Amino acid sequence: MTFVCGGLCARSSSADRQAKGREELHHDTLRMSKTLARDIAQFLKVNERYRSWEQLPEKFLGTSSQLPGDAVVEVVLDLWNAGGHRCRWAAVTLLRRHPTALRSVRWKPLEEMGNQMGNWGDVDIFASLAGPAWRTGQISDWRVHRWARSENRWWRRAALVCTVFLNRRSVGGEGDVPRTTAVCELLAADRDDMVVKGMSWALRELIPIDRESVERFLGQHDAVLAARVKREVRNKLTTGLKNPRPKRNGARGQRST
Numbered sequence: 447m448t449f450v451c452g453g454l455c456a457r458s459s460s461a462d463r464q465a466k467g468r469e470e471l472h473h474d475t476l477r478m479s480k481t482l483a484r485d486i487a488q489f490l491k492v493n494e495r496y497r498s499w500e501q502l503p504e505k506f507l508g509t510s511s512q513l514p515g516d517a518v519v520e521v522v523l524d525l526w527n528a529g530g531h532r533c534r535w536a537a538v539t540l541l542r543r544h545p546t547a548l549r550s551v552r553w554k555p556l557e558e559m560g561n562q563m564g565n566w567g568d569v570d571i572f573a574s575l576a577g578p579a580w581r582t583g584q585i586s587d588w589r590v591h592r593w594a595r596s597e598n599r600w601w602r603r604a605a606l607v608c609t610v611f612l613n614r615r616s617v618g619g620e621g622d623v624p625r626t627t628a629v630c631e632l633l634a635a636d637r638d639d640m641v642v643k644g645m646s647w648a649l650r651e652l653i654p655i656d657r658e659s660v661e662r663f664l665g666q667h668d669a670v671l672a673a674r675v676k677r678e679v680r681n682k683l684t685t686g687l688k689n690p691r692p693k694r695n696g697a698r699g700q701r702s703t
Contacts, residue, residue, distance in 0.1 A: 479517045482509050483524035486540075490532050499535035507543050515550035522547075526559045534571045541575065551575060553585045560593070563600040566640055573604055577611025578618060580625075587625060594632040599640050605629050606644035613651045621655035627663055635670040642672040649675065650682045657683060 486506055490498055510518050518540060525537040541547045556576050563569055579585050594605035609629055612622040630648055633641055653660050664671065664679060678688045 475513060475517050476520075478509070479513060479520045480524065482506065482513075483521045483528070486521075486525060486536055487528045487533055490530075490536060496532075498532045498539060500539070502536060502539050502543070506540070510540055510544055510547075513544075515544060515546035515548075518544050518547035519550050519555055523555055523558060526562065529562075531567050531571065534568070538571060538574055548575075548578065549582070549584070551579045551584055553589050556585065560601060560604060563598075563604065565600075566603065566643075569600050569604045569607055569640075569644075573607035573611065574617075576604065577608040580608055581612050581619065581622070587628070590625075590629060591632060594629050599638045602633055602636060602638065603640045603644040606633060606641065606648045609648045610651045613655050615654075621652075623652065623656050623659045626652050627659065630663060631667070634667040637672060642674050645672070646675045646678040646688070649679045650688060653679075653682055 486502065489503070489506075490496060510521065513521070522537040522541055525533045525540070541551070556572070556579065560572050560576070563572055576585065576590075580587075580590055590605050590608055593601040593608075596602055606629060609622075609626040611617055611619055612626055613619045626648060630645060633645060636642065636645070649660050649663065660679065661683065664676060668676065681690055682688055
């Protein structure tokens with residue numbers, strides 16, 4: 447009996463030490479994450495001209511590389527909550543430069559960030575995270591459709607802008623007509639100016655993927671689509687430009703009357 451008790455006690459003691467070690471590691475990681483977010487925000491405050499949407503100093507990137515992906519997501523949340531487009535772009539840069547953090551993004555932190563959207567710039571930054579996460583299956587179609595049905599104009603615009611990341615090749619999109627048109631159909635009759643502009647953008651980005659689908663969508667929803675959407679998308683289809691300049695009459699340099 448003494449031998450059995452000794453073995454059990456030894457195993458229990460080992461388990462306790464392991465649990466304590468994990469707890470200490472968690473606290474160290476949390477402290478490191480909070481410090482990193484604070485230091486980046488302070489750096490951007492002092493260096494007002496630093497272009498955080500393109501890069502961050504290597505010392506910050508080096509620190510983030512020592513953190514697991516889910517901890518970097520926490521840093522991103524802290525930066526987002528700090529407010530201001532420079533901190534929010536820094537959050538995106540940090541995620542993109544980390545080897546696993548972008549794959550750790552899920553709907554809960556995204557919606558925590560999205561609930562603070564208050565202008566089109568916030569939407570663009572948010573969609574640069576949510577769009578790729580949607581493309582790779584980290585958030586569901588149902589989630590994006592829920593955003594499209596929101597009473598909040600910024601969530602509705604965000605749903606449309608997320609489709610850009612399904613279709614624009616320069617950001618990893620390979621084209622997804624069904625998912626793009628499903629969101630556009632939900633918002634076809636929306637007349638909010640920010641949503642209308644988002645609709646135009648979404649459809650124009652789909653043209654290089656499948657112009658026939660875009661033409662068909664315009665025809666099927668002609669009665670409800672905003673005039674701006676129809677004009678800009680048809681301009682893009684026929685001229686390659688959203689707003690082509692009017693042709694000038696007469697000889698070169700002579701103004702038309």
